[in-house]
Amino acid sequence: MAVLNEEQTMLRDMAQEWTKNESPVKAWRKVRDGGKNYDPAAWDAMREMGWTGVIIPEDFGGSDFGWMSLGLVVQEMGKTLTASPLVASALAAGAIILGGSQEQKGKYLPQLASGDLVGTLAFDDAERHTGANSATTVSGGKLTGTKPFVHEADSAGLFVVLASDGVYLVEKGEGVSLSKRSLTDQRDHAEVTFTNAPADKLAGGDEDLAEAILDRARVLTGAEMLGMAQQVFDDTLDYLKQRTQFNQVLSSFQALQHRMADLYTELELMRSAVEAGLQALDTSFKVPEAACIAKARANDALHVISRQGIQLHGGIGMTDEYDVGFYLKRARVLEASWGNSGFLKDRYAKLGGY
Amino acid sequence: MATVADTRPEDDLDAFRGEVKQFLAANFPESLKGKGNAMRTVEGPGEETAEETSWREAMGSKGWGTPTWPAEYGGGGLTRKQAKVLEQEMAMAGAWNPIGGMGVMMFGPTLLEFGSEAQKKEHIPPITRGEIRWCQGYSEPNAGSDLASLQTSAEDKGDHYLVNGQKTWTSGGQWADKCFCLVRTDRSDKHRGISFLLIDMDSPGVEVKPITMISGMSPFCETFFTDVKVPKENLVGEEGQGWTIGKRLLQHERTNISGGGALAALNAQPLSKIAEHYLGTDENGKLADSDLRGRIAEFEMAWNTFLLTARRAMEESKAAGGVSEISSILKNAGSRLGQQRAEMLIEIMGFKGLGWEGEGFSEKELQSVRGWLFGKATTIYGGSTEIQNNIIAKRILGMLDHQ
Numbered sequence: 001m002a003v004l005n006e007e008q009t010m011l012r013d014m015a016q017e018w019t020k021n022e023s024p025v026k027a028w029r030k031v032r033d034g035g036k037n038y039d040p041a042a043w044d045a046m047r048e049m050g051w052t053g054v055i056i057p058e059d060f061g062g063s064d065f066g067w068m069s070l071g072l073v074v075q076e077m078g079k080t081l082t083a084s085p086l087v088a089s090a091l092a093a094g095a096i097i098l099g100g101s102q103e104q105k106g107k108y109l110p111q112l113a114s115g116d117l118v119g120t121l122a123f124d125d126a127e128r129h130t131g132a133n134s135a136t137t138v139s140g141g142k143l144t145g146t147k148p149f150v151h152e153a154d155s156a157g158l159f160v161v162l163a164s165d166g167v168y169l170v171e172k173g174e175g176v177s178l179s180k181r182s183l184t185d186q187r188d189h190a191e192v193t194f195t196n197a198p199a200d201k202l203a204g205g206d207e208d209l210a211e212a213i214l215d216r217a218r219v220l221t222g223a224e225m226l227g228m229a230q231q232v233f234d235d236t237l238d239y240l241k242q243r244t245q246f247n248q249v250l251s252s253f254q255a256l257q258h259r260m261a262d263l264y265t266e267l268e269l270m271r272s273a274v275e276a277g278l279q280a281l282d283t284s285f286k287v288p289e290a291a292c293i294a295k296a297r298a299n300d301a302l303h304v305i306s307r308q309g310i311q312l313h314g315g316i317g318m319t320d321e322y323d324v325g326f327y328l329k330r331a332r333v334l335e336a337s338w339g340n341s342g343f344l345k346d347r348y349a350k351l352g353g354y
Numbered sequence: 355m356a357t358v359a360d361t362r363p364e365d366d367l368d369a370f371r372g373e374v375k376q377f378l379a380a381n382f383p384e385s386l387k388g389k390g391n392a393m394r395t396v397e398g399p400g401e402e403t404a405e406e407t408s409w410r411e412a413m414g415s416k417g418w419g420t421p422t423w424p425a426e427y428g429g430g431g432l433t434r435k436q437a438k439v440l441e442q443e444m445a446m447a448g449a450w451n452p453i454g455g456m457g458v459m460m461f462g463p464t465l466l467e468f469g470s471e472a473q474k475k476e477h478i479p480p481i482t483r484g485e486i487r488w489c490q491g492y493s494e495p496n497a498g499s500d501l502a503s504l505q506t507s508a509e510d511k512g513d514h515y516l517v518n519g520q521k522t523w524t525s526g527g528q529w530a531d532k533c534f535c536l537v538r539t540d541r542s543d544k545h546r547g548i549s550f551l552l553i554d555m556d557s558p559g560v561e562v563k564p565i566t567m568i569s570g571m572s573p574f575c576e577t578f579f580t581d582v583k584v585p586k587e588n589l590v591g592e593e594g595q596g597w598t599i600g601k602r603l604l605q606h607e608r609t610n611i612s613g614g615g616a617l618a619a620l621n622a623q624p625l626s627k628i629a630e631h632y633l634g635t636d637e638n639g640k641l642a643d644s645d646l647r648g649r650i651a652e653f654e655m656a657w658n659t660f661l662l663t664a665r666r667a668m669e670e671s672k673a674a675g676g677v678s679e680i681s682s683i684l685k686n687a688g689s690r691l692g693q694q695r696a697e698m699l700i701e702i703m704g705f706k707g708l709g710w711e712g713e714g715f716s717e718k719e720l721q722s723v724r725g726w727l728f729g730k731a732t733t734i735y736g737g738s739t740e741i742q743n744n745i746i747a748k749r750i751l752g753m754l755d756h757q
Contacts, residue, residue, distance in 0.1 A: 001666075269683075273662060344655075349648070354635070
């Protein structure tokens with residue numbers, strides 16, 4: 001992995017330690033069986049460790065460690081499938097940092113940094129992500145439109161909403177109604193309908209504000225996917241080393257060795273792409289291209305690794321009792337988020353002028 | 355042994371930069387700018403022009419063709435930082451290194467590590483001056499991926515070895531002056547029966563036959579040894595140490611293959627630009643073939659990911675003070691992508707990308723075809739894709755040996 005500085009190494013070690021001990025996949029299983037969005041005690045612990053403020057400037061109560069640092073935490077959470085609104089809320093904060101007025105920043109960022117408030121992006125008008133376009137309208141400061149699949153919508157108190165003429169902040173409450181959508185990952189998703197909801201425009205930032213917000217969503221989602229891919233790969237490798245058939249451990253079969261070598265190659269290429277995406281967000285260098293590369297690679301690599309994870313586990317991988325299926329189901333939800341590979345190829349070509 | 359590097363302070367880089375600029379201004383002929391030809395090792399040396407000769411001799415006298423090799427054997431004796439400065443200044447001046455080939459890339463570094471003092475004194479200086487061409491005698495008709503099963507024998511005859519057998523895929527064998535060769539000195543032990551021997555290509559009993567490849571080129575040869583007498587002092591290391599020495603040399607080869615591939619594509623025009631020329635664009639400025647457009651974007655993203663990975667491998671190796679684990683994936687990833695690019699390139703060109711020779715094709719089109727065919731070798735030589743996967747599975751993933 002990328003060469004880290006001291007504070008990043010500390011943060012990564014802390015996240016690794018905590019997820020391993022306090023939030024293993026077992027904990028997600030409990031959350032799911034209890035029909036909850038996340039474990040409130042775990043979320044409190046994350047807030048106390050400062051994870052909700054990693055990308056938020058110090059003036060607004062964060063630690064300003066940057067996207068690479070947050071990406072390290074998110075990877076660890078991806079490894080153990082820790083359910084929380086951390087990613088969604090960081091993306092909402094990122095949007096306000098990019099396009100918020102001083103007043104908007106002062107009002108929302110400290111609450112997002114402490115985790116007292118959870119934010120999320122409500123961008124897509126339909127079941128497929130097609131970029132920064134929306135038919136949602138705003139008139140006289142009131143926003144109207146429907147966002148059929150919003151992540152962490154139930155947990156969120158603040159929506160960052162894409163409308164036809166820009167990006168708006170809408171607080172949960174007046175004019176906002178939710179209808180739960182249970183996706184295959186069994187996390188918190190809902191259709192959110194805004195009917196003349198009071199909306200406050202993010203007037204700052206470049207004219208590409210919405211795309212810049214989406215680029216951050218692509219990269220950070222890629223980081224979660226990287227953690228997941230790493231874990232599926234490691235679990236599968238462990239399984240092949242202990243499972244015996246024909247009086248041999250499976251890892252001694254060359255067909256399986258070569259498949260794992262190919263998957264390892266995919267995984268490491270994915271790691272380079274995602275880490276480069278995080279670095280691009282921190283340095284503001286070629287962000288749109290880097291975000292396309294990071295998410296497209298994450299999509300493709302996690303797709304094949306999650307499929308092969310099931311296949312290489314054999315029948316046991318098909319059972320709910322084994323973890324590998326959770327990763328497959330979460331993987332597809334994240335692949336569809338903020339651009340599938342087909343969309344990203346098209347976007348990359350457009351950015352390249354062809 | 356004191357080299358120039360030991361006595362020259364590190365912070366003297368500015369002065370060194372000045373020295374390089376001066377040297378280039380005085381010795382690099384304007385007419386050779388950008389004319390360095392990487393295909394020379396493939397197509398053969400051809401005739402050196404007078405200007406090329408004087409440029410090679412100038413670089414050779416400084417030892418700058420092999421900048422970090424010890425000065426006492428004719429190398430440049432430069433520190434890595436100085437070598438970097440030299441590289442930067444040469445790139446800026448459009449100058450290229452006239453001293454290369456297997457002697458520089460593979461044999462030299464290996465001999466510096468394992469050779470005797472007398473061997474280094476004899477063989478390294480001519481390499482640094484670009485005077486002697488080396489070829490590699492490794493593969494045999496029945497020893498490809500399973501290289502250690504090689505059968506070419508070297509029989510101990512007291513003051514010399516008597517060599518018999520056949521090598522194949524000898525790159526540049528028809529132009530080489532000398533061959534570094536893996537030979538069998540003991541039939542009872544597969545790996546420890548192998549020795550590393552240096553053979554003059556003009557010795558009686560050495561016969562070289564170029565092999566015509568699918569690309570129409572003949573960069574490789576078959577080399578036959580029939581009762582070839584080789585002096586004992588041409589043994590590198592001990593008898594039976596050949597496998598160890600030979601494997602180290604292969605590491606140099608793999609580094610060069612993946613690095614070279616990356617460099618080649620950095621200099622190449624993006625596929626999208628080439629496609630615009632051949633296919634045209636629609637009213638929105640998109641490439642006319644939407645499927646190809648998607649595949650080009652996919653390739654360009656994958657290629658960038660490969661470059662990012664190569665950079666990460668370098669940074670990790672530097673930070674850890676050893677070779678990063680992911681270096682092992684670079685050969686497979688790089689060679690696969692290189693072939694993919696070549697396939698797409700000829701697809702973009704249509705029938706013009708299938709021209710064999712003669713009229714109706716540009717030089718670039720014909721080169722693309724030959725390059726496409728020649729590039730099929732990259733997933734086979736230097737340890738095939740399958741061998742690399744064995745190495746990854748065994749050494750990195752700790753999966754059991756299947757043998």
